[in-house]
Amino acid sequence: EVVLTQSPGTLSLSPGERATLSCRASQSVSSSYFAWYQQKPGQAPRLLIYGASTRATGIPDRFGGSGSGTDFTLTISRLEPEDFAVYYCQQYGSSPWTFGQGTKVEIK
Amino acid sequence: QVQLVQSGAEVKKPGSSVRVSCKTSENTFNNYAFSWVRQAPGQGLEWMGRIIPVLGLTNYAQNLSFQDRVSITADKSTTTVYLELRSLRSDDTAVYYCTKGDGSWVGDALDFWGQGTMVIVSS
Numbered sequence: 001e002v003v004l005t006q007s008p009g010t011l012s013l014s015p016g017e018r019a020t021l022s023c024r025a026s027q028s029v030s031s032s033y034f035a036w037y038q039q040k041p042g043q044a045p046r047l048l049i050y051g052a053s054t055r056a057t058g059i060p061d062r063f064g065g066s067g068s069g070t071d072f073t074l075t076i077s078r079l080e081p082e083d084f085a086v087y088y089c090q091q092y093g094s095s096p097w098t099f100g101q102g103t104k105v106e107i108k
Numbered sequence: 109q110v111q112l113v114q115s116g117a118e119v120k121k122p123g124s125s126v127r128v129s130c131k132t133s134e135n136t137f138n139n140y141a142f143s144w145v146r147q148a149p150g151q152g153l154e155w156m157g158r159i160i161p162v163l164g165l166t167n168y169a170q171n172l173s174f175q176d177r178v179s180i181t182a183d184k185s186t187t188t189v190y191l192e193l194r195s196l197r198s199d200d201t202a203v204y205y206c207t208k209g210d211g212s213w214v215g216d217a218l219d220f221w222g223q224g225t226m227v228i229v230s231s
Contacts, residue, residue: 001171035217037153044224045145045153046203050217058218088153092215096169097143099153 034091
Protein backbone atom coordinates (compact mmCIF):
# COMPACT_ATOMS: atom_id res chain seq x y z
CA GLU A 1 0.00 0.00 0.00
CA VAL A 2 1.22 3.48 -0.89
CA VAL A 3 1.33 5.66 2.20
CA LEU A 4 0.92 9.39 1.60
CA THR A 5 2.26 11.78 4.21
CA GLN A 6 1.16 15.39 4.06
CA SER A 7 2.96 18.34 5.59
CA PRO A 8 2.49 20.50 7.41
CA GLY A 9 -0.48 19.29 9.43
CA THR A 10 -1.73 22.83 9.82
CA LEU A 11 -0.80 25.94 7.86
CA SER A 12 -1.67 29.31 9.40
CA LEU A 13 -1.73 32.07 6.81
CA SER A 14 -3.46 35.35 6.04
CA PRO A 15 -5.68 36.08 3.03
CA GLY A 16 -3.54 37.09 0.08
CA GLU A 17 -0.58 34.96 1.13
CA ARG A 18 0.81 32.02 -0.80
CA ALA A 19 0.19 28.48 0.49
CA THR A 20 2.44 25.55 -0.28
CA LEU A 21 1.23 22.07 0.73
CA SER A 22 3.36 18.96 0.37
CA CYS A 23 2.56 15.29 -0.06
CA ARG A 24 5.21 12.58 0.03
CA ALA A 25 4.58 9.02 -1.10
CA SER A 26 6.18 5.93 0.41
CA GLN A 27 6.92 4.69 -3.12
CA SER A 28 6.91 6.21 -6.57
CA VAL A 29 3.49 7.20 -7.88
CA SER A 30 2.63 7.86 -11.51
CA SER A 31 1.85 11.53 -11.84
CA SER A 32 -1.02 10.53 -14.11
CA TYR A 33 -2.81 9.15 -11.08
CA PHE A 34 -2.35 11.80 -8.43
CA ALA A 35 -5.00 14.20 -7.16
CA TRP A 36 -5.75 16.93 -4.63
CA TYR A 37 -9.10 17.57 -2.93
CA GLN A 38 -10.50 20.38 -0.82
CA GLN A 39 -12.96 19.81 2.00
CA LYS A 40 -14.83 22.46 3.93
CA PRO A 41 -16.63 21.73 7.22
CA GLY A 42 -19.85 19.82 6.73
CA GLN A 43 -19.28 19.36 3.01
CA ALA A 44 -18.14 16.56 0.77
CA PRO A 45 -14.63 16.86 -0.64
CA ARG A 46 -14.18 18.55 -4.02
CA LEU A 47 -11.68 17.56 -6.67
CA LEU A 48 -9.16 20.35 -7.30
CA ILE A 49 -6.31 18.78 -9.27
CA TYR A 50 -5.92 15.49 -11.13
CA GLY A 51 -3.01 14.05 -13.05
CA ALA A 52 -0.81 15.92 -10.56
CA SER A 53 -1.18 19.26 -12.34
CA THR A 54 -4.49 19.54 -14.24
CA ARG A 55 -7.16 21.70 -12.66
CA ALA A 56 -10.61 20.16 -12.45
CA THR A 57 -13.56 21.90 -14.05
CA GLY A 58 -14.33 25.24 -12.47
CA ILE A 59 -11.22 25.39 -10.28
CA PRO A 60 -9.61 28.85 -10.24
CA ASP A 61 -6.12 29.22 -11.64
CA ARG A 62 -4.72 30.31 -8.28
CA PHE A 63 -4.63 26.56 -7.53
CA GLY A 64 -1.66 24.75 -9.00
CA GLY A 65 -0.29 21.22 -8.69
CA SER A 66 3.18 19.91 -9.42
CA GLY A 67 5.51 17.05 -8.67
CA SER A 68 6.43 13.56 -9.70
CA GLY A 69 7.73 10.31 -8.27
CA THR A 70 7.35 10.59 -4.52
CA ASP A 71 7.01 14.34 -3.99
CA PHE A 72 3.97 16.39 -4.93
CA THR A 73 2.94 19.95 -4.15
CA LEU A 74 -0.27 21.95 -4.14
CA THR A 75 0.20 25.69 -4.35
CA ILE A 76 -2.44 28.35 -3.77
CA SER A 77 -0.94 31.52 -5.17
CA ARG A 78 -3.04 34.03 -3.22
CA LEU A 79 -5.37 32.78 -0.53
CA GLU A 80 -8.98 33.87 -0.77
CA PRO A 81 -11.29 33.67 2.28
CA GLU A 82 -13.06 30.65 0.76
CA ASP A 83 -9.78 28.71 0.48
CA PHE A 84 -9.43 28.09 4.19
CA ALA A 85 -10.22 24.39 4.41
CA VAL A 86 -8.64 20.95 4.67
CA TYR A 87 -6.73 19.60 1.68
CA TYR A 88 -6.09 15.95 0.90
CA CYS A 89 -3.77 14.33 -1.58
CA GLN A 90 -4.62 10.99 -3.19
CA GLN A 91 -3.01 8.43 -5.42
CA TYR A 92 -5.20 6.26 -7.65
CA GLY A 93 -2.66 4.36 -9.66
CA SER A 94 -1.99 1.53 -7.26
CA SER A 95 -4.66 -0.41 -5.40
CA PRO A 96 -5.70 0.30 -2.76
CA TRP A 97 -6.08 3.94 -3.60
CA THR A 98 -4.93 5.99 -0.66
CA PHE A 99 -5.29 9.46 0.77
CA GLY A 100 -2.96 11.58 2.83
CA GLN A 101 -4.06 12.53 6.33
CA GLY A 102 -4.85 16.10 5.30
CA THR A 103 -3.45 19.60 5.74
CA LYS A 104 -5.63 22.22 7.37
CA VAL A 105 -5.18 25.74 6.03
CA GLU A 106 -6.42 28.12 8.69
CA ILE A 107 -6.66 31.87 9.00
CA LYS A 108 -3.78 33.38 10.90
CA GLN B 109 -25.68 17.57 -14.64
CA VAL B 110 -24.30 14.68 -12.61
CA GLN B 111 -26.41 13.49 -9.72
CA LEU B 112 -25.45 11.01 -7.02
CA VAL B 113 -28.30 10.71 -4.56
CA GLN B 114 -27.47 8.65 -1.51
CA SER B 115 -29.82 7.01 0.97
CA GLY B 116 -30.46 8.47 4.38
CA ALA B 117 -28.70 8.16 7.70
CA GLU B 118 -28.65 4.82 9.50
CA VAL B 119 -28.27 3.73 13.11
CA LYS B 120 -27.14 0.13 13.47
CA LYS B 121 -26.27 -2.30 16.22
CA PRO B 122 -22.79 -3.85 16.43
CA GLY B 123 -22.67 -7.09 14.45
CA SER B 124 -25.42 -6.08 12.04
CA SER B 125 -25.14 -5.02 8.40
CA VAL B 126 -25.89 -1.82 6.53
CA ARG B 127 -26.55 -1.16 2.87
CA VAL B 128 -26.13 2.35 1.48
CA SER B 129 -27.48 3.20 -1.93
CA CYS B 130 -26.39 5.75 -4.52
CA LYS B 131 -28.74 6.50 -7.41
CA THR B 132 -27.52 8.14 -10.57
CA SER B 133 -28.63 8.71 -14.14
CA GLU B 134 -28.49 6.03 -16.80
CA ASN B 135 -25.80 7.88 -18.74
CA THR B 136 -23.56 8.24 -15.70
CA PHE B 137 -24.19 4.65 -14.59
CA ASN B 138 -23.19 3.25 -17.97
CA ASN B 139 -20.07 5.32 -18.55
CA TYR B 140 -18.19 5.72 -15.29
CA ALA B 141 -16.73 3.89 -12.32
CA PHE B 142 -17.93 4.51 -8.79
CA SER B 143 -15.90 4.41 -5.60
CA TRP B 144 -16.99 4.44 -1.99
CA VAL B 145 -15.00 6.57 0.46
CA ARG B 146 -15.66 6.87 4.16
CA GLN B 147 -14.75 9.46 6.76
CA ALA B 148 -14.93 8.81 10.48
CA PRO B 149 -15.82 11.80 12.67
CA GLY B 150 -12.95 14.28 12.69
CA GLN B 151 -10.78 11.95 10.63
CA GLY B 152 -9.46 11.70 7.08
CA LEU B 153 -10.68 9.94 3.96
CA GLU B 154 -10.51 6.19 3.44
CA TRP B 155 -11.10 4.52 0.07
CA MET B 156 -13.13 1.31 0.40
CA GLY B 157 -13.53 0.01 -3.12
CA ARG B 158 -14.73 0.61 -6.65
CA ILE B 159 -17.12 -0.78 -9.23
CA ILE B 160 -17.37 -0.36 -12.97
CA PRO B 161 -21.02 -1.31 -13.57
CA VAL B 162 -20.84 -1.64 -17.35
CA LEU B 163 -17.94 -4.10 -17.04
CA GLY B 164 -19.14 -5.82 -13.89
CA LEU B 165 -15.75 -5.30 -12.26
CA THR B 166 -15.11 -4.59 -8.60
CA ASN B 167 -11.97 -3.80 -6.64
CA TYR B 168 -11.77 -3.61 -2.86
CA ALA B 169 -9.31 -2.18 -0.39
CA GLN B 170 -7.83 -5.20 1.31
CA ASN B 171 -6.98 -3.72 4.65
CA LEU B 172 -7.71 -4.63 8.22
CA SER B 173 -10.33 -1.90 8.57
CA PHE B 174 -12.95 -3.80 6.60
CA GLN B 175 -11.33 -6.77 4.90
CA ASP B 176 -13.92 -9.29 3.70
CA ARG B 177 -16.78 -7.26 5.18
CA VAL B 178 -17.46 -5.02 2.17
CA SER B 179 -19.49 -5.64 -0.97
CA ILE B 180 -20.09 -3.13 -3.74
CA THR B 181 -22.80 -3.95 -6.25
CA ALA B 182 -24.77 -2.23 -8.98
CA ASP B 183 -28.32 -2.61 -10.25
CA LYS B 184 -28.71 -1.71 -13.91
CA SER B 185 -32.50 -1.64 -13.75
CA THR B 186 -32.48 1.18 -11.22
CA THR B 187 -29.07 2.67 -12.10
CA THR B 188 -28.11 2.41 -8.44
CA VAL B 189 -24.82 1.50 -6.84
CA TYR B 190 -24.76 -0.11 -3.41
CA LEU B 191 -22.30 -0.45 -0.55
CA GLU B 192 -22.86 -3.21 1.97
CA LEU B 193 -20.81 -3.42 5.15
CA ARG B 194 -21.24 -6.46 7.39
CA SER B 195 -20.36 -7.31 10.99
CA LEU B 196 -20.50 -3.67 11.94
CA ARG B 197 -18.27 -2.34 14.70
CA SER B 198 -18.33 0.96 16.55
CA ASP B 199 -15.32 2.16 14.53
CA ASP B 200 -17.40 1.84 11.35
CA THR B 201 -19.26 4.95 12.47
CA ALA B 202 -18.58 7.37 9.64
CA VAL B 203 -19.95 9.33 6.74
CA TYR B 204 -19.95 7.16 3.63
CA TYR B 205 -19.55 8.92 0.30
CA CYS B 206 -20.45 7.60 -3.13
CA THR B 207 -18.13 9.08 -5.74
CA LYS B 208 -17.95 9.11 -9.51
CA GLY B 209 -14.70 8.57 -11.38
CA ASP B 210 -13.52 10.90 -14.08
CA GLY B 211 -13.82 8.38 -16.88
CA SER B 212 -10.65 6.32 -16.89
CA TRP B 213 -11.09 2.61 -16.36
CA VAL B 214 -7.51 2.16 -15.16
CA GLY B 215 -7.52 4.74 -12.43
CA ASP B 216 -9.79 7.71 -12.02
CA ALA B 217 -9.84 10.80 -9.89
CA LEU B 218 -13.09 11.25 -7.98
CA ASP B 219 -14.66 14.20 -9.72
CA PHE B 220 -18.11 14.14 -8.19
CA TRP B 221 -19.20 13.22 -4.68
CA GLY B 222 -22.60 12.35 -3.29
CA GLN B 223 -23.97 14.16 -0.27
CA GLY B 224 -22.77 11.46 2.11
CA THR B 225 -24.62 9.03 4.34
CA MET B 226 -24.02 9.01 8.07
CA VAL B 227 -23.86 5.52 9.56
CA ILE B 228 -23.79 5.28 13.35
CA VAL B 229 -22.96 1.97 14.98
CA SER B 230 -24.03 1.88 18.59
CA SER B 231 -25.51 -0.55 21.03
